[in-house]
Amino acid sequence: MPSRPRVRQHGPSWIKLRAAALICWQANLLRLFCGRSTLRQGTGHVRVHSKSRKARAELLVDGDQRGIAKTKQAIELLQGEGWNVKTTIFAPPERAKNKKWQSFLSEPGTCLEAVPRGTNVEAVDVAISDRLLYLAENKNICLALLTTDVDFVVAVQTILALGSQIVVLIPEGAASSIRTYELAGARVLPLPRIFQGGPKVRAILHAHGGGSVKKAEPWVYAAHDSADFEELSEFLQLLKYRTDRGHLEPSIAKFWFMHRLGDLTAFPLQCGLAETLEYVRKASATAPWKHYRNNLAYFLPISSTSRRTQKKMNEYGGTTARQIFKGGGPFVINDSPDMVEQALSMMGYLDYKLNADVAEAMLTFVNVPDNKLNLRKRCDALPLPGDSASSVLAKLRRAFLSHATDGQWRVAPKDTEVRKELVKQGFLIDPALPRSSVLVAMRKFARRYNLPEMRSYNGYLLRVLHHMYNSDPNRTGTVEFQI
Structure with a gap:
C-alpha cells in the first residue's frame, strides 16, 4: 500500500494577492532604473559547475496544465544536472483523490499544495508567485518552475534581479513561451517530447x-x-x-x-x-x-x-x-455578429436538427475540459453563474479573436460512452440506434436522476456525461449561466 500523499492546504488570501502585486511593482521599478537589458544580464544562462552547485532545487509545478509524465520528466532532467529535487504541485485539493496522483504524491520529495480555485483571480498562479518570492530569499537553493504559461514572467524577472537562481522548464513544443522566458532573462530547459518519432x-x-x-x-x-x-x-x-x-x-x-x-x-x-x-x-x-x-x-x-x-x-x-x-x-x-455560432457549428456543437439551441451549444462548449481551461486561465472569459446568454456570447467572441490560445479548441463530445451507459442501465436497447432514440433515452435518464431538463441533444449529453463522471477529481464542476 502506498503511503498517504502529502497535501498542504492553501487558500487565496489578501496576503497572496498583495504578494502578486508586489512582484509587478518591483519589476516595473527595476525596469525604470535598470532597463530591460540589465535584467537580462547574469540571469542563470551560465551553468553552475557541479562542484559549486547548491544541493537542493525546489521545483514548483503549475498543476492546472502539467500532468504526471511531464512532471517526472522535469524531475529527471534536474536530477541529471546534479540537483536534489523537492517537487510541489500546485493544484485543486481534489487532485489528491485521483489514484494515479495518490501514487505519485507518495513518492519521496513530492507533495501537493492544495489551492482552492478563486473567483476573480487565478489562485494557482497567485500561490506559485507567492511561493517563488518566499523561496527567493534563500540563496542556497535553485528555484525551478514547470509551466507553459507566460503568467510568471514578471515574477521570474524579479527573482533574477534579486540575485537568485531560477530555471524554467517548458515542453519544447511551446516555442512562444520558451522565447518569452528567454527574453525575460531566464534559463530555459525545454522538455523533449515524450513521443520521439515526430508527428505523422x-x-x-x-x-x-x-x-x-x-x-x-x-x-x-x-x-x-x-x-x-x-x-x-x-x-x-x-x-x-x-x-x-x-x-x-x-x-x-x-x-x-x-x-x-x-x-x-x-x-x-x-x-x-x-x-x-x-x-x-x-x-x-x-x-x-x-x-x-x-x-x-x-x-x-x-x-x-x-x-x-x-x-x-x-x-x-x-x-x-x-x-x-x-x-x-x-x-x-x-x-461578425454570428461568428460564435458559425464557429460552434463547424466544431459540432450547433446544427439545425437536434442541436439548434445556441445557449445550450455554448453551455456544452464551455464545459468541455480543454475549452474550460482556455477560457479560464488564458482568456479570462469563463462564464459566471449570473451571466446571460448574450454575455457569454460576447466572452466567446473575445476569446476566439484573441491570440491568448494556440487555436486548439475541443470539438463537441462524442456520445459513445453515454450510449454504453444507457444500454447498461436499461434505457437503450441497442447502442447503434439513431440519435433520435438516444435522445429519448437520455431524457428518461435525466428524469430518473433529477438532472436539468434540456432542449438539445448535446445539452442532454453534457448532463449525462457529468453525472457519469461526477466523482472524477480532475473535473472542476459544471460551469453554469442563465440559459
Whole structure:
C-alpha cells in the first residue's frame, strides 16, 4: 500500500494577492532604473559547475496544465544536472483523490499544495508567485518552475534581479513561451517530447479559410532557432498580427489568410513558421503588406484525448497529432455578429436538427475540459453563474479573436460512452440506434436522476456525461449561466 500523499492546504488570501502585486511593482521599478537589458544580464544562462552547485532545487509545478509524465520528466532532467529535487504541485485539493496522483504524491520529495480555485483571480498562479518570492530569499537553493504559461514572467524577472537562481522548464513544443522566458532573462530547459518519432500528421489551412488534415512522413523537429522566431515575431508585430505576448500560431495563420498566399501547414507549427519566414524573406521590401484589424478568428480543432495504446499513437506520431487529425483541420472565419455560432457549428456543437439551441451549444462548449481551461486561465472569459446568454456570447467572441490560445479548441463530445451507459442501465436497447432514440433515452435518464431538463441533444449529453463522471477529481464542476 502506498503511503498517504502529502497535501498542504492553501487558500487565496489578501496576503497572496498583495504578494502578486508586489512582484509587478518591483519589476516595473527595476525596469525604470535598470532597463530591460540589465535584467537580462547574469540571469542563470551560465551553468553552475557541479562542484559549486547548491544541493537542493525546489521545483514548483503549475498543476492546472502539467500532468504526471511531464512532471517526472522535469524531475529527471534536474536530477541529471546534479540537483536534489523537492517537487510541489500546485493544484485543486481534489487532485489528491485521483489514484494515479495518490501514487505519485507518495513518492519521496513530492507533495501537493492544495489551492482552492478563486473567483476573480487565478489562485494557482497567485500561490506559485507567492511561493517563488518566499523561496527567493534563500540563496542556497535553485528555484525551478514547470509551466507553459507566460503568467510568471514578471515574477521570474524579479527573482533574477534579486540575485537568485531560477530555471524554467517548458515542453519544447511551446516555442512562444520558451522565447518569452528567454527574453525575460531566464534559463530555459525545454522538455523533449515524450513521443520521439515526430508527428505523422499535417494540418493544412487553405486560402479560402477552410482546412484539412492528412497523414504524412514523421516531421523531424529542428533545434529551436530563437533568431528565426524573433525575426518573424517582430515582422508580425509591425503589421499588428502579433503583440509582445500570445501564441504565434494565430498570428501566422491570419497573416497567411489575409494575403491569400495559398496553403499553409498549420501543424506542426515549426513547419508553418519556416514556410512563412521563407515567403517574407523572398518578398520585396516594398511588398503591399496588409495590417491586421483584429477581425479574424483562428481555430485548430482537436478531439478528446485517447486512451488507446502507444501502438495506436504510433499511427499518428503522438497524442496531439492524433487529436488534431481527428479534429478535422484548421479554419479561419471573419468576425461578425454570428461568428460564435458559425464557429460552434463547424466544431459540432450547433446544427439545425437536434442541436439548434445556441445557449445550450455554448453551455456544452464551455464545459468541455480543454475549452474550460482556455477560457479560464488564458482568456479570462469563463462564464459566471449570473451571466446571460448574450454575455457569454460576447466572452466567446473575445476569446476566439484573441491570440491568448494556440487555436486548439475541443470539438463537441462524442456520445459513445453515454450510449454504453444507457444500454447498461436499461434505457437503450441497442447502442447503434439513431440519435433520435438516444435522445429519448437520455431524457428518461435525466428524469430518473433529477438532472436539468434540456432542449438539445448535446445539452442532454453534457448532463449525462457529468453525472457519469461526477466523482472524477480532475473535473472542476459544471460551469453554469442563465440559459
